[in-house]
Every structure is written in structure tokens, then in C-alpha cells.
Amino acid sequence: MKKIILLLLGIYLTFAHTCNNKLFSLSTEGENSIKLQDIISDLSDTCHLNVIIKDNIAKAKLNENLKYIKLRNVSLDEFLKYILGNNGFFYTLNNDLLTISYIKTKNFKIDYVNNVISGSTDFSASISYNDNTSSDSNSTGTSNSSSNTLKSTFNFDFWKEFSTNINNLLSSQKNGFFKNPIPILDKTSGLVTITGTKDQLNKIEEYINELNKRLHKEVLVDVKIYSVQLVSSNQIGVDWSKFNIQLNTGDVPLSGAIGSTILNAHTFNLSALLNFLATYGQVNSISNPKITTLNNQKAIITVGQTRNYLYKGTVIDKNGNVIQSDKIGSKFIGILLDITPEISDNNIIMMNINPSISSLVDIKQKPNLPPDTTEKKLNTMIRVKDGDTIVLGGLITDEKTFTMNGVPILKEIPIVKYLFSYKGKKTSKEELVFVITPHIIDLDKKTKLENIGFKKLPKLGDL
Secondary structure (H helix, E strand, O other), X not given: OOOOOOEEEEOOOOOOOOOOXXXXXXXXXXXXXXXXXXXXXXXXXXXXXXXEEOOHHHHHHHOOXXXXXXXXXXXXXXXXXXXXXXXXXXXXXXXXXXXXXXXXXXXXXXXXXXXXXEEEEEOOOOOEEEOOOOOOOOOEEOEEEOOOOOEEEEEEOHHHHHHHHHHHHHHHOOEOOEOOOOOEEEOOOOEEEEEEOHHHHHHHHHHHHHHHHHHOOEEEEEEEEEEEEEOHHHOOOOOHXXXXXXXXXXXXXXXXXXXXXXXXXXXXXXXXXXXXXXXXXXXXXXXXXXXXXXXXXXXXXXXXEEEEEEEEEEEEOOOOOEEEEEEEEEEEEEEEEEEEEXXXXXXXXXXXXXXXXXXXXXXXXXXXXXXXXXXXXXOEEEEEEOOOEEEEEEEEEEEEEEEEEEOOOHHHOOOHHHOOEEEEEEEEEEEEEEEEEEEEEOOOOOOOHHHHOOOOOOOHHHO
16 A cells, blocks of 8 residues: 655644644655645645645546655645646645645736738839729729839738737647637737636746737837939939048948948937038938837838829719719829837847838829829848937939020910920939937836937027
């Protein structure tokens, strides 16, 4: 007959039902292997404990043998942790009541908005439209789209991906004796209810803690956009191989492909950059937006105008008749900057940057068609430190302007005006330069606005 060796040491209290000041030893191996339920039964008799087994799986697992264990002079809390906690059981000891279970339901909190982020970043600023405008439910429409579409599509459904990941984690920790209920996701309150074993819930808790930590990181992106009106001698653009910044230790050349340069936060000097650009032509500031986005979430900046145009829309009514009518379409023309930052554990920022520019080819509109445009874009992936500056150049646009000169009054008279006037055509080139500085926002620390790109406002007395 198998024997259980329980050595009770220490000072006994006057209360016979307490074991708080007792020490326990347990030794079992080989032929002396014992069942957990026998240990719990002896412990209940020794310490006058009431024991509740909450599920059948716990009851079955308690009937299994402990193959090898050696404990010497441990407290009651430690004893329960070793024989129950380390074997996958949940347990609570409340006064003289010991409750044991193998399955538990637990709530987790996810702080994330209930929405789906999806769409497409249209680098050529093209647009698709549907001419189905008939009020007749049986009518059909015609679909039209620009033929020069260059798109970056994105679709981020956080809760769908989260649900998939949770189910995968539960599956990886599956036990043949238990099938997990479907996790309950309350997107409105951000609560997730999961029923599982101790190993499963520990994995889920570890995942959710890390997820919350990464989700709540934020990046403030400071963007400065400049245009350089290139002079005739520099029509090929800015020579970025000649770009250098004067440091205390001397001139340090900084260059990269297509004008892509990463500058250390302590060495970057905006005035030096603008002076360098001014050697190639007139420098104009186009925009200086600052946008904050969550970790791994897309930030989009646009600078430009929406161009409206007329086109003929057609629908087919229920009698098969084709009906035409004038419709108004729109097209964005200008600068589009698409940035997605991702923060690593050591606060290195990986940035996917997609700048693009679109412009009209001809102001004359073709019947039933959107205006013709040209588009130029860059796509780059860069790793930088917090506060470092990225300089992107290389996007060059051509602008053609026409002027009418001639003898006043006579140049306005029909037919005769061709004898007293002439048209002038001027072509100019400009290069866009993007200066991008990301700052990690730490909500646990106080940050001065001037340290993340905001200018300090003057005092009233200084105005």
C-alpha cells in the first residue's frame, strides 16, 4: 500500500483548524508516487479544511499520480502552490475553505476604438465613380475610372485580427479533455471574456499586456515641405551628394539615394539645410503640419486642391432607355504624404514613407473625361531614432505657363490681334523637399512642446 509522508513541524496554534504556522514536507518518487486527491484529503484532515472541487476536469486531474516531488519545510501557501499551482490548477484558500478548479473564466481589458480603418491612398489622385443615379431600383449604372491609377490600399480591422490571434493562442495550448467556448468580444466596452486552462489564460494575459503596451505608443510626426524653384543652371535638381552640415568636428557629408538623408537630432540644422537649398534656386515653404498617430497606424497629409469637372453620366431605366445627364466629378491635385510609423521595444522608429505629387497636364478639359494629370512618387522604408530628421528630395515637377504680350487695345481685336500680339511660353522646374522628424510621445512623462517641434509663442509684452 502506497504511503504519504507528511511531516508537520513548527509551533501549533491553539486553534486546531489552522496550519498557517506549520511547515510541510512531502517526498514521493518511483513506487511511492501518489495521487493529488490523496494529498488534498490528508491536508484537509490535518488542517481541518473544507474542500470544493468546481469542475469535473479538476476532479479527473486530481486523480492522476504525482511521479516525483520533494518538498521540505515549506509553508501552507508554498505547499499549495507547488502541488496545485505548478500542476495547472486554480485554487483559493479563504480561511478554512479550499476551492480548486482547472478551468476559469477571466475578463481582459483592451483599450482600442471600435472601428475599421480601410481605404486606399491614391498616388495619382485618380478617382473612380459610378453613374448609377436612377431612382428606379431596377436600373443599372456604368462604372468609370481613371486609366492611370496608382494606389496604396490598406485595411486594418483590429478586432478581427485580435480575435484570430486569440483563437490561435487557445489552439496552441489545447488539451484533449477540454474544448474552449468561443471568446466573447465586447467591442463597445473593450472587454474580452475567455474561458480556458491556466496555461491558456497565462498565454492570453501575456499577449494582451504586450499588445496594450504597444498599441498605446504614439508618434508625433513633424513635417516641413519646401519647394525649390530651380534656376536654369540647376534644371537637373539638387545635388544631394554635396549636402553637408557644419559641425564642431568639421564637415560631415550626408547623402543618400534620391536625396534620402537621415540626420542626427543633435546635428540637424534647419537653417543650414535651407541655405544649401537656396544655392539651387528660390526656396518656398509650402506647409508645416504636425500630426500624431498611434503605433503602426497610417497618417496622411495632403496639400493641394480639388479639381471639379463635368462629364456625361448614363443610366438605363427599366424600359431599356439610355438617359444622359451632366455630372460633376472631382480630382485631387497636389501633394500627398503617407506615413506609417512602427516603434520597436528599444524606441527605434521604422517609418514607411510614401510622398507623391500630381499636377495637371493641360487645363483644357476633354469631354466626358477627367483632367489629365502626371504623378511622381517615392516609396521608402527608414529606421531612425526618436528626434532624428529625415530629408527626402528628388520629386521634380515641370510647370508650363503661357503669357500674351502685344500692343494694348489692338491685341484684343479679333483677327487683327494676331498681327499685334504674341504668345510666350515659359517652362520652370521645382523640386519638392520633405523634412520629417518623428517624436515618440511618452504619456508617462512630461514633455515640453518646444522639444517636439512646436514654436514657443511670444509674450504679450513682446508684441
